Amino acid sequence: MIKAGIIGSTGYAGGELARLLLQRDDVEIKWYGSKSYVDQKYASIYQNMFEIVSDSCMDDNIEALAEKVDVIFTATPQGFLASALNDRILSNAKVIDLSADFRIQDVNIYEEWYQIQHKSPQYIKEAVYGLPEINREKIKNARLIANPGCYPTCSELSIYPLVKEGLIDPDTIIIDAKSGTSGAGRGAKLDNLYCEVNENIKAYGVGVHRHTPEIEEQLSYGAGKPVTISFTPHLVPMNRGILITAYASLTSKVSYEEVKSVYDKYYGKEFFVRVLEKDVTPQTKWVEGSNFVDVNFKIDPRTNRIVMMGAMDNLVKGAAGQAVQNMNLLFGLEENKGLKLIPMFP
Amino acid sequence: MIKAGIIGSTGYAGGELARLLLQRDDVEIKWYGSKSYVDQKYASIYQNMFEIVSDSCMDDNIEALAEKVDVIFTATPQGFLASALNDRILSNAKVIDLSADFRIQDVNIYEEWYQIQHKSPQYIKEAVYGLPEINREKIKNARLIANPGCYPTCSELSIYPLVKEGLIDPDTIIIDAKSGTSGAGRGAKLDNLYCEVNENIKAYGVGVHRHTPEIEEQLSYGAGKPVTISFTPHLVPMNRGILITAYASLTSKVSYEEVKSVYDKYYGKEFFVRVLEKDVTPQTKWVEGSNFVDVNFKIDPRTNRIVMMGAMDNLVKGAAGQAVQNMNLLFGLEENKGLKLIPMFP
Amino acid sequence: MIKAGIIGSTGYAGGELARLLLQRDDVEIKWYGSKSYVDQKYASIYQNMFEIVSDSCMDDNIEALAEKVDVIFTATPQGFLASALNDRILSNAKVIDLSADFRIQDVNIYEEWYQIQHKSPQYIKEAVYGLPEINREKIKNARLIANPGCYPTCSELSIYPLVKEGLIDPDTIIIDAKSGTSGAGRGAKLDNLYCEVNENIKAYGVGVHRHTPEIEEQLSYGAGKPVTISFTPHLVPMNRGILITAYASLTSKVSYEEVKSVYDKYYGKEFFVRVLEKDVTPQTKWVEGSNFVDVNFKIDPRTNRIVMMGAMDNLVKGAAGQAVQNMNLLFGLEENKGLKLIPMFP
Amino acid sequence: MIKAGIIGSTGYAGGELARLLLQRDDVEIKWYGSKSYVDQKYASIYQNMFEIVSDSCMDDNIEALAEKVDVIFTATPQGFLASALNDRILSNAKVIDLSADFRIQDVNIYEEWYQIQHKSPQYIKEAVYGLPEINREKIKNARLIANPGCYPTCSELSIYPLVKEGLIDPDTIIIDAKSGTSGAGRGAKLDNLYCEVNENIKAYGVGVHRHTPEIEEQLSYGAGKPVTISFTPHLVPMNRGILITAYASLTSKVSYEEVKSVYDKYYGKEFFVRVLEKDVTPQTKWVEGSNFVDVNFKIDPRTNRIVMMGAMDNLVKGAAGQAVQNMNLLFGLEENKGLKLIPMFP
The missing domain is CATH 3.40.50.720 (NAD(P)-binding Rossmann-like Domain)
Structure with missing residues (x-):
């Protein structure tokens, strides 16, 4: 026990x-x-x-x-x-x-x-940065885990493979993120009142959000050099869920299959990362209450850019679920123990 | 298996x-x-x-x-x-x-x-009416279970003990029910479009809703005579959850403790029915995703009426969860097997 | 000016x-x-x-x-x-x-x-109670207007005609009310946070809500004797809107047409009260942003009760709009000046 | 008349x-x-x-x-x-x-x-493209007005001045757009049911949305050369409102004041475009029900990019309101006649 x-x-x-x-x-x-x-x-x-x-x-x-x-x-x-x-x-x-x-x-x-x-x-x-899909072995022997932020978890899992494999130019990465309101915490603040959030969407912390350097550091490890990104979070009228839509220029002409094979290489055996089928866009509702991150991408040949998308429950894979995943690793348990939660729909 | x-x-x-x-x-x-x-x-x-x-x-x-x-x-x-x-x-x-x-x-x-x-x-x-808290023994040996409706489950569990014990006059029962939109099903109907339901509340099926006779029949068993009720369902802008607010005249002057002891008598050992503490009103969010029904009541000495309240997830205890509870009984398993789900909040 | x-x-x-x-x-x-x-x-x-x-x-x-x-x-x-x-x-x-x-x-x-x-x-x-549909003449000459509460406005307009005409037994009136969250004010309270209200419905102030005596006083004027009611408000996940569903026993057998003619007698010339067509239930969305109150009713011959329903925008007819209506009367202007607002849909 | x-x-x-x-x-x-x-x-x-x-x-x-x-x-x-x-x-x-x-x-x-x-x-x-802030004079004498799309209106008004003045590199424009569900129309489709949209956010039409070429054509007029953009719309659980968050590289180092003066040059006399104060981000709720477009921007010196933001009611300035604005111009009326609507909050 x-x-x-x-x-x-x-x-x-x-x-x-x-x-x-x-x-x-x-x-x-x-x-x-x-x-x-x-x-x-x-x-x-x-x-x-x-x-x-x-x-x-x-x-x-x-x-x-x-x-x-x-x-x-x-x-x-x-x-x-x-x-x-x-x-x-x-x-x-x-x-x-x-x-x-x-x-x-x-x-x-x-x-x-x-x-x-x-x-x-x-x-x-x-301290070990507790993103198991990337740092699994280091986590197992750590005493102190720095559990990743919600936006960073979703952003890094969506983008890291393409940076690491050199498919995208890291200097062109733009992350447009959308979060449910539970990410703002349970403090009694005017801005988080029902009537202020409901029927509303806004950007906040534009260019200065504190998750920016965390994402940059992790992507830098993949790129092998410092990475500077644009990151803009938005507050969405829903309780749970983070969706990130990330943009970057491709370093060369690639096919759908080539990019897909990169994602599969990184996540084919990962229980918690689901690479969706072609043209299925991630939706936060499809992962609600679970520890899954759903990722997918779309190549835009007109602009030579790629759009990378990821959806996740900010309180589970973005916080508590990932912490439990790390606990499982620390104690030598099956990584997905207690986390085989099926998303709740609707 | x-x-x-x-x-x-x-x-x-x-x-x-x-x-x-x-x-x-x-x-x-x-x-x-x-x-x-x-x-x-x-x-x-x-x-x-x-x-x-x-x-x-x-x-x-x-x-x-x-x-x-x-x-x-x-x-x-x-x-x-x-x-x-x-x-x-x-x-x-x-x-x-x-x-x-x-x-x-x-x-x-x-x-x-x-x-x-x-x-x-x-x-x-x-056919056995599959409300285990009332029909448990009959269910165990049945071949055919009539799994109760969502409104009836919540209404009956909130009201039945007081009818059965003679504390309320069954001829005065009025049930005002509120349901999330998943109760309307997944059919593509104009009335269930996001823009029609959101920021809106309405009554529907006033006086003619098909769950009325089901509730009446079950309460009649408790009353020992035919019961006719007023039942008005409402559509609420949320995915899941049923709240019922029921009114009836008390047959005599009773204290909070007397009524509480009646609920405790019926539900003290029931895993899925939680009789809340004094003055805590049931909220659908506190049971979301679980098989619980939260019930409570308030005596109004000014009118000699009692207000009975119940909250439940319409898709779980109001449908699929109760069906699984019945399956557990039919197969001789622990009744709450696979159903010890903690409500998801927020 | x-x-x-x-x-x-x-x-x-x-x-x-x-x-x-x-x-x-x-x-x-x-x-x-x-x-x-x-x-x-x-x-x-x-x-x-x-x-x-x-x-x-x-x-x-x-x-x-x-x-x-x-x-x-x-x-x-x-x-x-x-x-x-x-x-x-x-x-x-x-x-x-x-x-x-x-x-x-x-x-x-x-x-x-x-x-x-x-x-x-x-x-x-x-002080003059500022419900123009009932107190119009007194308002015109007042110095001090007590602008009615939100729940009372909607409740009284829905019920008053039937009390006044003796069609319902005032001792049997039960009002089940549902309000959007703006009614709770703009104070930064935990209970009104987005994540606490969203996907949730609850009753509050059961039996003790402060609008109760206000409604009772006004209905008493109609009944010609003291009236005691049951009143239960609920918090609904929407910004604006109040829906009341009221129940009472009929004093005699009446037809749809008889009741309709009573409502028409009181409201046929009222700009802001719309008596809906048969079987159309009031919806808060259909009055949002306007000074209208939509009312309707349903006779239930099985129980000899009538269900009275009213929908209104709590911030307009339930507060600011009615205040402007009173101002118009006080200053000898057309009563609906500046208030011919068409409800916003969706 | x-x-x-x-x-x-x-x-x-x-x-x-x-x-x-x-x-x-x-x-x-x-x-x-x-x-x-x-x-x-x-x-x-x-x-x-x-x-x-x-x-x-x-x-x-x-x-x-x-x-x-x-x-x-x-x-x-x-x-x-x-x-x-x-x-x-x-x-x-x-x-x-x-x-x-x-x-x-x-x-x-x-x-x-x-x-x-x-x-x-x-x-x-x-046909004259009916964006009065850019095409006012041509509109006045037209017989046939092509009323702009919702996303294009908000995107073009947010971006056009900076393209026209050469402050941003048109080849780097990325538009991440978020829309309320009324933009999807009133057809009875499964994807637009309340339970499918509520508590959910997703991208759709990634790289292939039909508003893309419309935006490109209009920005091309400003750039004086063909412009190709990335455009990704998202569906947000709210009835009304469009928010666009657009990204582009600056062509040179500019100060807040310089960019502000460009927006003021284009919109200082425009009734319907409000350039917000520094660090105030546009919110859809602040324009709901009105014909306003609120725009603002943030320079990010770390990436040499600028973030351009615009918020609008998709059914008003994004459709019907703009159509009325065009009608006013066609008939020689004051441009804002019938459109001086104050946004409804909350």
């Missing part, structure tokens, strides 16, 4: 983690950590958990938690883990961080984009 | 059945029956099933199907099963009918409300 | 008032009052007003405002106007109050349901 | 045209043309028109219509007008075509992208 603790269990990603872990019989949640709801019944915060969880919320004392569990998930604001992490914690428990604190190797870039001082730069190098 | 076949597998209820059964390792779907999509890949109709189901759709030949499987689910239009049923089918396989064909014992009432001639009245008496 | 001021102009009802008044050439808004946004550009709060309104928000000093304008709209929390009102204000300007402060004649009932002490009971008697 | 006729009045664009024209006192609709609903009450098709329109639907005989009216709006499928147009019609009435039949000057391109033979190529040259 794996004993797990969640710091930040009352946010949307934390709640999804609880949902995924509670459906397993080999994991036990020992700690529902929270900043705002200490001592309140967890099931009163998430009424869907009524008669399922009887625990009350604990605080966010990660040191105390580390002595009680095998794995800690931190679904916390940026800076929390970097401020709290130490060797004792890491020697007691595996840490899977859903925040951005350890995703970016260059601390200066982190501090510039996140406008925050990094309090534990000494752990950055050790 | 239970071998199962679904007739009407390409409707929303049929698709949900497939989703629930595919997540089990003790059931195998041998037949994805369809009227409109024969020979087409099932995963091309429900793209969420891509790489999960490789089968193509079969036709709706229930006789042929009955020879291949242990259990048949018919998620078909009214009249289909009544036209096709025979002894051979019933001797080959258990039949769980998600249509209304065998829900109503009085064939005249069926024919009047459904405006259709019943072609197999000889099987009505044998 | 009528000079108008709005206190509470940055709430949803205040914003709608601005929208309606700005489309007229005989009214000038001189004061965009606000509590939270003083000195900020109004068009930065409501970006739809960009290049339309150049004013900044003023404070909520109603005395200063009264010296500058002919009419004051208060779209403020309960208690604000009662705390601030005085003779000087009333002698300087007409006051149309969109809060509940002067809607209820019995101050004890107000204080009990609103849990607030009434600071100006001396003005209650003078 | 201008006498107007609408062919295709029962589609969403036709219904919006009716809504806009009915709110004027200088226009009279003499003909509600329809293919599917001949002789049915128009208000039974669009219940929002109840008690507003008493006419029944006429057929789509444009020749007969032309003898009765001053202006004909054709909101019809591609090919209808091209098949029916003749000199008699054009000498009797102005024709404003909301279909694509006369938008593209090169008939071969039309036939290739629309997969339809053009039956009246002789009128293509005469």
Whole structure:
């Protein structure tokens, strides 16, 4: 039995983690950590958990938690883990961080984009970027996992193979991303009120969104050189789902079959990445509630560009599901254990 | 391994059945029956099933199907099963009918409300109304299950205990019901277009909805005499979920605790019915994707009435989930096997 | 040119008032009052007003405002106007109050349901309940208008004629109401976040909603005796719209035509109340953005009850539109001036 | 009094045209043309028109219509007008075509992208592309107006000034567009059902959408040379609204102020184009129900690209509103007559 603790269990990603872990019989949640709801019944915060969880919320004392569990998930604001992490914690428990604190190797870039001082730069190098489809082997032996961001997960899985294989010019990559509103968190902000989001779509953070350097770093590893991208996220009136539509110039004339074979090479054996059939465009609804990423592409001979598309549930493969996938790897379990969820439709 | 076949597998209820059964390792779907999509890949109709189901759709030949499987689910239009049923089918396989064909014992009432001639009245008496919380023992030994309607399931579970215990006057029952749009089916009708449903709410079938006699019959068993109700369904702009708000006059002055104890008596040991805590009103979102029905009530001393509320996922407990619950009972399995689904939030 | 001021102009009802008044050439808004946004550009709060309104928000000093304008709209929390009102204000300007402060004649009932002490009971008697279809003549000569609540407007217009004509038993009235989310206001509350409201429906304030005594008082005038009702509001995932479904027992056997003729008697000449054709149920989408209330009914001979239905835009006829209708009456203008808005579909 | 006729009045664009024209006192609709609903009450098709329109639907005989009216709006499928147009019609009435039949000057391109033979190529040259902000003077004297497509209107207004002034490299233009579902029309198709669109986003027509050549032609006029673009539309779960996010490489280093001054040069005096303030991104909700297009941009010095954004109501400025704007110009009226609609929020 794996004993797990969640710091930040009352946010949307934390709640999804609880949902995924509670459906397993080999994991036990020992700690529902929270900043705002200490001592309140967890099931009163998430009424869907009524008669399922009887625990009350604990605080966010990660040191105390580390002595009680095998794995800690931190679904916390940026800076929390970097401020709290130490060797004792890491020697007691595996840490899977859903925040951005350890995703970016260059601390200066982190501090510039996140406008925050990094309090534990000494752990950055050790942290493993938890995208199993690319970093599987490194993840297995890590102590500290930097669970990827939602937009980066979908973007990287859609684009990486073509960058790595040299089919596209990395200097031309433009990512237009669309996200459901759960990505904005459960904070009571005017901008996220029902009446402000419903029947509306807008871009936000244009040119300055903090997931940009994370995507750039990962694509750089594929390109073998620094990559600079355009990244524009949009807020869409739906609860869950991320769709990315990415554009790049092809480095040479390629056929549908050639590109398809590249995707198949990378993902043919991947359980969670589905390369759709020709001309079927990814839809967020087709992956809702599951850990799948659906990808596809379209070559446009008129412009010599390729359009790469990916759809994913931002709370599952974009957060909690991927964290569980990483946990499975860390503990030597089957990677898709507890994650063979079929998307819910409609 | 239970071998199962679904007739009407390409409707929303049929698709949900497939989703629930595919997540089990003790059931195998041998037949994805369809009227409109024969020979087409099932995963091309429900793209969420891509790489999960490789089968193509079969036709709706229930006789042929009955020879291949242990259990048949018919998620078909009214009249289909009544036209096709025979002894051979019933001797080959258990039949769980998600249509209304065998829900109503009085064939005249069926024919009047459904405006259709019943072609197999000889099987009505044998059919067991598949609401396990009330008919559990009868279900276990049945050959033919009449899986309850979505509105009836939620209405009956919310109201039945108070009728049975004589706390409310059955002649005063008014049910105001609200349903998500998946209840209207997957047919391409103008009224169900996104732009017609979105940002809109309306009543429909006022006083003439076909679920009325079904609810009346079941409540009559509780009351020990014929019950006539007012029932008004509404279409709500959401995919899933039914909420019922029911009103009745109390037969005597009762306290919160007295009523609560009645609900607890009926549902204290029921896995799928959750009696919420005082003043917590049921919300459809808190049960989405699960087989739970959340119920609660409020006594109004000013009017001497009680308001009974129930929330449920219309495609799960209101259709496919309840059908699986019945299958579990028919095959001697744990009743909640494959159904310990935690509601998805948000 | 009528000079108008709005206190509470940055709430949803205040914003709608601005929208309606700005489309007229005989009214000038001189004061965009606000509590939270003083000195900020109004068009930065409501970006739809960009290049339309150049004013900044003023404070909520109603005395200063009264010296500058002919009419004051208060779209403020309960208690604000009662705390601030005085003779000087009333002698300087007409006051149309969109809060509940002067809607209820019995101050004890107000204080009990609103849990607030009434600071100006001396003005209650003078205040005229601003439902023009019922109180038209009194409104014309008033100084202080109590603009009706959203649920009460829709409920009263749907039910009043049948109570007044004695067709229904007032002791049996049950109102099941459904509202879009703008009715909950623009405050940043967790319960009103997009992800909490979307794909969800719930009842709230069961048996204790503050609009209950307002409806009861108005129906009592029709019945000629005190009326006690059951009233249950629900929150629906849409921005605008209220639908009420009301139930009552008929006092005698009546035909469709008899009831229809009663509605026609009351509303045949009313511009804003549309009695729909037989079997057409009111839909909120069909009145969105307009000042119309669509009403209809269905007799249920099985139960001897009648179902009364009404649909309305809660921000227009349920708030700002009705306030403008009252303003028109107060200033001797055509009652529908600036309000001949055709519902927006889809 | 201008006498107007609408062919295709029962589609969403036709219904919006009716809504806009009915709110004027200088226009009279003499003909509600329809293919599917001949002789049915128009208000039974669009219940929002109840008690507003008493006419029944006429057929789509444009020749007969032309003898009765001053202006004909054709909101019809591609090919209808091209098949029916003749000199008699054009000498009797102005024709404003909301279909694509006369938008593209090169008939071969039309036939290739629309997969339809053009039956009246002789009128293509005469037709004036009805984008008043660019073609105002030509429109005034035209007989036949090709009302622009929804995506093209929003795309061209957002991009044209920068192409024309040489600030961006036209070979690098990528347009990522998002549309509400009313753009898909009122046909009863499975893909447009509520449950299929809700909680979902997808790209469609990637690389092959028929609005592509229309945008290219118009931008080519600005560039002074042929322009080829990437264009990807997406379907968004909302009724109304188009948002375009366009990307291009800057031809030289420019400041915010320089680009702003270009937009101001083109749109400073335009009533319907609002250039938003710095860092305010266009939102579809802020223009809903109005004829405005909100545009803005963001320079990204890291990539030397610019992001151009535009938001618009697809049924107003993207269809019916623009058609009315063109009608105003054709008849020598104030261009914004009947169109000073304030966006509805929320």
